[in-house]
Amino acid sequence: MQANLALRLARQTAFRRSLHLRGLATSTTANAAHIAAESSSSSSVSASSRDASLIPLSNVEAQWATLSGEEKTAVHEQVEVLQKKDWKLLSLDEKKAAYYVAFGPHGPRAPVSKPGDSLKIFAYTMALVGAAGILSIALRQFGGPPPKTMTTEWQEAENARAREMNINPITGVSSPDYKGKGFVH
Numbered sequence: 001m002q003a004n005l006a007l008r009l010a011r012q013t014a015f016r017r018s019l020h021l022r023g024l025a026t027s028t029t030a031n032a033a034h035i036a037a038e039s040s041s042s043s044s045v046s047a048s049s050r051d052a053s054l055i056p057l058s059n060v061e062a063q064w065a066t067l068s069g070e071e072k073t074a075v076h077e078q079v080e081v082l083q084k085k086d087w088k089l090l091s092l093d094e095k096k097a098a099y100y101v102a103f104g105p106h107g108p109r110a111p112v113s114k115p116g117d118s119l120k121i122f123a124y125t126m127a128l129v130g131a132a133g134i135l136s137i138a139l140r141q142f143g144g145p146p147p148k149t150m151t152t153e154w155q156e157a158e159n160a161r162a163r164e165m166n167i168n169p170i171t172g173v174s175s176p177d178y179k180g181k182g183f184v185h
Contacts, residue, residue: 054078057097064106076101150185158183 055067055075067075079101082094090098105111148154159182162173169175173182 057082058093060097061100061104064100064104152184155182155184 055063055071055078057075057078060075064072075097079094079098082090083098087095103109159173162168162182166174172178173180
């Protein structure tokens with residue numbers, strides 16, 4: 001009997017530890033069945049210790065940041081037990097607590113950026129775009145003249161040479177129905 005009780009307590013401790021390590025994610029149906037089996041076969045000693053560890057579920061959102069890991073695990077277990085009941089019988093605070101524990105902005109769902117970060121990102125992006133624009137204008141201003149291959153005469157000579165060599169005779173410069181500018185920009 002004592003070995004059975006010790007084994008059950010060891011399983012409960014291991015389960016709570018694994019639940020805490022998983023970041024208090026909602027349990028799967030296998031874990032829910034395990035909890036139901038444990039709660040139905042638990043003794044009066046564990047029931048009295050469970051009652052002593054109850055944490056009020058009203059305004060869990062405000063308390064969550066100040067709770068320790070063990071208290072968060074206890075709240076999670078309370079919510080799991082509550083979710084087995086009929087949802088029509090639950091109070092509004094219990095429903096809010098269940099929703100917050102399952103989907104609240106904590107753990108892996110915590111927001112990555114702080115309020116005001118989007119404004120900083122926008123400001124830094126605009127500063128970089130402005131710096132790139134100024135650099136582009138400065139390079140055009142202080143750069144040399146464009147190369148001779150960019151002149152209109154050179155590009156017209158390229159068109160004449162392309163017609164001589166019959167480059168792209170179907171749709172290009174050498175085609176009989178071509179009406180475009182060719183290489184002239």
